[in-house]
């Protein structure tokens with residue numbers, strides 16, 4: 001099994017129970033349902049189908065609802081694909097009832113007022129570019145600079161233009177209601193720039209009495225600037241390289257990715273690296289060498305999870321792509337210590353702690369767990385947890401040893417599907433002492449035998465979240 005978690009976008013290529021089952025068996029940990037595509041009925045059906053298949057296989061698959069946010073999109077095209085030719089002038093219309101049959105519909109009424117003559121508009125993650133020549137109340141005429149085929153519902157980007165709406169729109173809140181009705185509790189916010197949007201979404205769910213997990217998508221220049229504030233509010237972040245690569249210069253993406261990963265690791269916030277990871281597998285049975293190397297480097301840098309988008313949503317080889325992702329992960333994970341020795345994060349934390357005495361109690365406990373692991377090569381790290389914080393603090397170092405985590409809250413256990421090397425167990429127990437229950441569980445599952453060395457973290461007040469303050473090294477009884 002791979003320690004790096006694999007997130008797969010579900011779409012037409014992967015919605016059948018057979019394909020879903022094969023993807024789960026091949027290593028899918030999280031199913032992403034992008035609410036930007038399809039109808040509410042389809043979203044409900046998809047969520048139920050993913051749950052049904054996972055239950056049948058006896059596997060935990062977390063479901064991630066990706067909210068559309070203020071992303072501007074092309075509407076439904078009359079001609080699929082519509083070919084844009086270099087040099088020709090096209091018309092974008094915001095009027096759904098436009099009589100201009102060749103005009104390209106856009107779902108954003110403010111578009112004509114946001115652009116002026118000379119503005120470059122990027123379509124389909126920047127693969128197509130047009131330059132505005134004139135605007136009217138409901139139309140934008142633009143000259144094609146970079147042409148090619150355009151499909152319905154592809155994104156439209158205006159880098160640097162301030163969008164007039166918040167990242168959590170009224171439509172998003174309606175989508176959240178559907179997700180919550182279906183028992184989903186993990187949502188992404190797309191195109192956010194301000195950490196307030198995370199609070200708005202959290203409070204909305206809280207009004208229904210539900211605690212949700214929020215994944216902040218880093219895909220605008222503003223989000224990169226606000227990364228520290230966003231990391232303080234979000235439960236996880238996603239480096240959404242598709243839109244990011246248009247919103248900031250594409251050559252800046254690798255550096256931003258590395259910075260975001262290190263900052264997220266430092267705080268123990270799970271980080272997903274996303275988009276075009278094995279893009280060529282949408283068409284081909286094998287990825288390029290560059291793609292394989294990109295995935296491996298994203299993992300070595302400290303990604304908790306890697307994501308597949310069109311590869312599994314609309315690609316020809318969804319199952320083979322998941323299998324390939326899992327193989328790349330397993331190979332590089334086995335070489336981690338040899339290639340990097342002590343992780344960059346361990347260095348950073350040890351140095352700040354020694355020089356500036358800034359380490360917190362849980363920094364020290366998690367560092368000690370890692371030191372003990374290096375010295376003793378235990379069978380497992382065992383972490384009872386209330387909030388998921390203790391396993392995440394250890395997981396951020398990307399240890400070679402599996403972290404088995406035990407949790408009384410099913411939603412908290414499910415969210416650990418986003419953390420590297422963590423295997424969550426949902427334990428139905430109110431016993432004050434977890435130990436016997438945990439040891440029974442492990443030996444029943446055939447995971448350890450008498451005499452195996454394990455590291456166990458503990459809190460002096462087991463019912464308190466964030467109270468882990470000690471570790472024990474024990475021989476499995």
Ligand SMILES: Nc1ncnc2c1ncn2[C@@H]1O[C@H](COP(=O)(O)OP(=O)(O)OP(=O)(O)O)[C@@H](O)[C@H]1O
Pocket residue numbers: 009010011012034036037038066068071153154155190242243309310313314
């Ligand atoms: N449920 C779906 N139905 C049809 N096509 C889908 C679905 N989900 C994804 N896709 C297709 O897969 C491609 C990549 O998926 P992805 O989820 O990354 O979407 P996206 O449109 O690029 O938007 P976002 O920026 O929100 O991720 C999309 O462009 C879309 O064509």
Ligand SMILES: CC(=O)C(=O)O
Pocket residue numbers: 190217219239240241242243244274275
């Ligand atoms: C995943 C996503 O939203 C992006 O790459 O833009």
Ligand SMILES: [K+]
Pocket residue numbers: 034035036066067068069190
């Ligand atoms: K989306």
Ligand SMILES: [Mg+2]
Pocket residue numbers: 190219240242243244
């Ligand atoms: Mg995006």
